[in-house]
Amino acid sequence: MDLPKIISIDDHVIEPADVWQSRLPAKYRDVGPRVIQERGKMQFVGGVFSYEPSDEGELCDWWLYEDKRVPQTRLSAAAGFSREEVKVTGITYEEMRDGCYDPVARLADMDMNHTEAQMSFPSFPRFCGQTFMEAEDKELSDLCVKAYNDWMVEEWCAGSDGRLIPLTIVQLWDAELAAAEIHRNAERGVRAVCFSEIPPYLNLPSIHTDYWEPFFRACEETGTVINMHIGSSSKMPSTSTDAPAAVGSTLTFGNAMSSMADWLFSGWLDRLPTLKLAYSEGQIGWIPYILERADNVWEENRAWGGFGDKVPEPPSTYYYRQIYGCFFDDVYGLDNLEKVGVNNICFETDYPHSDSTWPHSKETAEKLMGHLPEDVIYKLMRGNAIEMLGLDFDK
Structure with missing residues (x-):
């Protein structure tokens, strides 16, 4: 099947070791983000990732920042490893595929994967830059945010002819x-x-407060899409502290679903009618139900629902107008495409994470979408992403 090239709005970049060391003022280089190599042990249980240095552990590259020690893990740099080899274990830059951190190699890996363009979330800063929010020295944090964004725009994306789409962080x-x-x-x-x-x-x-108004308004004024990745709240869904990682992995959509309910009843989507939101890696099968439930609550519980006159239209109105979902393997969601919204979802490749379909994303797309009309396939694989981000690619 002659499928259109993918424009993926959820991938990831492993930041090179010199991103901050080469951009921060000299006085901050000893406390700013930097990389060392040592051995350590790590595990993921009950939705919580934990790690500690250990002479008996695996050799690993670690980020140091103030009092933080953050390991590089194979889960985040899984490209090139078999499923059996993708474990909660440390990794060094030398062991990673070059496309994890090198833009030229990334473009080559995209070519292998029928991908024209992609947008990548951060790794060390975490999925919304919360690493810098948690730090003590906010002057340094501000510099780190700006250094990351400068690297993203001027180095990672520069020279890619628009194929690497910039995604920035802010001072939360x-x-x-x-x-x-x-x-x-x-x-x-x-x-x-x-x-x-x-x-x-x-x-x-x-x-539900006015705290975020300057940020939200700036996003609307500039046409900047707010992208929320699963895990961007630093708390993954789980049922208990001893639940195996498979439980949390099954429930990863949970925070996205809760977040969408927040936004639908917040009033912001009515106040800012051109603001756009995107949920990354949350899949889409849950969306029809949450829209149905929100509309029913809006209709039946308005006397005590607490949203007053902030939401004058049924909540699903705002979803279909302003929100995008993202999927990489969701048969149920596609079976309910009409209710999910043919204009509201985008395909993703999730390179280089453990869930990634690389280098077989085209085959995955054929399996998932091959039965759909050509114009619908086009929207899901690239057209909706072009519309969402205002990209300069052929429609």
Whole structure:
């Protein structure tokens, strides 16, 4: 089947070791993000990732930042490893596939995978930059956010002829700074930013407050899409502290579903009618039910629902107008495509993570979407992404 080239809105980049060391002022280089190599042990149980240095553990490259020690893991750099080899274990840059951190090699890996363009979330800063929010020295944190964005725009994406789509982070601890960073990056063509699914999980104000208004308005004014990846609240769904990782992996959509309910009843989508949201790696099969439930609650429980006149239209109205879902393998969601919204979902490849369909994303797309009309396949594989991000690719 002659499928259109993929434009993926959910992939990941492993930051090279010199991203911050080459950009921070000299006085911060001893405390700013830097990489060392040592052995350590790690595990993922009950939705919580834990690790510790150990002479008996695997050799691993570790990020150091203030008092943090963060290992590189094979789960985050799984490309090139068989499924049996993808484990919760440390990894070094030398063991990774070059496409994890090198833009030229990334483009080559995209060519192998029928992918024209992709947008990558951060790794060390975590999925919405919360690493810098948690740090003590906010002057340094501000510099780290800006250094990451400069690297993303000027190095990672530069020279790719638009194939590597910039995705930035902001100063989550200060909505005014965040708004200024949106405008700074929009001036150089950036149209996507990371944000948390559920900010209170990061000890930040919820979206039901006015705290975020400067940031949200800046995003609407500049046409910047707010992208929320599973795990961007630093709390993955699980049922108990001793539940195996498979339980959390099965429930990864849970935070995206909760977040969408938040947004649908927040009033922001009515106040900011051109603001766009995207949920990455949350899959799509759950969307029809949450829309049905939200509309029923809006209709039946308005006397005590607490949303007052902030949501004048049925919540599903705002979803179909302003929200995008993202999938890589969701047969049930595609079976319910009409209710999910043919204009509301985008395909992803998730390179180089353990769930990635690389280098077989085309075959996966054929299996999932081959029975659909050509115009629908086009929308799912690239057209909706082009529309969402205002990309300069052939429609």
